Amino acid sequence: QVTLRESGPALVKPTQTLTLTCTFSGFSLSTSGMCVSWIRQPPGKALEWLALIDWDDEKYYNTSLKTRLTISSGTSKNQVVLTMTNMDPVDTATYYCARGSSRTFDSWGQGTLVTVSS
């Protein structure tokens, strides 16, 4: 059974750096074709793709946010970490991680709401 769980701060201040961790089980990110992606959703708005790490450690970023994002495999083999710098109130959103197989996201975490406010 594949599971993913997002963890991180619920509240960050403007200009701070956000660090989110996706802890997963039931699959190996080193399996060919696998990936983990971060996707966010501001309240009442659409899904927005942020970043993706592939099974071969190739990384991809949303071009409009690329300068602020870093995705990496965590210290544990079953974790993926996303950092986003210079947080702003417009970054308030629910942040999801999702498992992808050949770019099909078949398992999602429950999401974690991050509020940016002073």
Add this chain to the structure above:
Amino acid sequence: NFMLTQPHSVSASSGKTVTISCTRSSGSIASNYVHWYQQRPGSAPIIVIYVDNQRPSGVPDRFSGSIDSSSNSASLTISGLKAEDEADYYCQSYDSTTPVVFGGGTKLTVL
């Protein structure tokens, strides 16, 4: 880069059929698979159609997907609408430089 455009909202009566479109702005819709996700309020998205027209196990056969190259669009069709189908639906595709592109989402209302 390309965009996927969906209607903001659609509605249909219970028991009827509704189709949600997803139009690709550049590049061929047939070049890369299209996937569809359902998101109910307060929940994470779940996949309902993958690789254009395949249904994951557990998704009713009332859900179907298709591709139309002439309009450069993909479609999600839900027949025999039920109240439980009321949700937001997102299409998703990719290309060689951008691994994930989501459509803007469509709110389905079952009357």
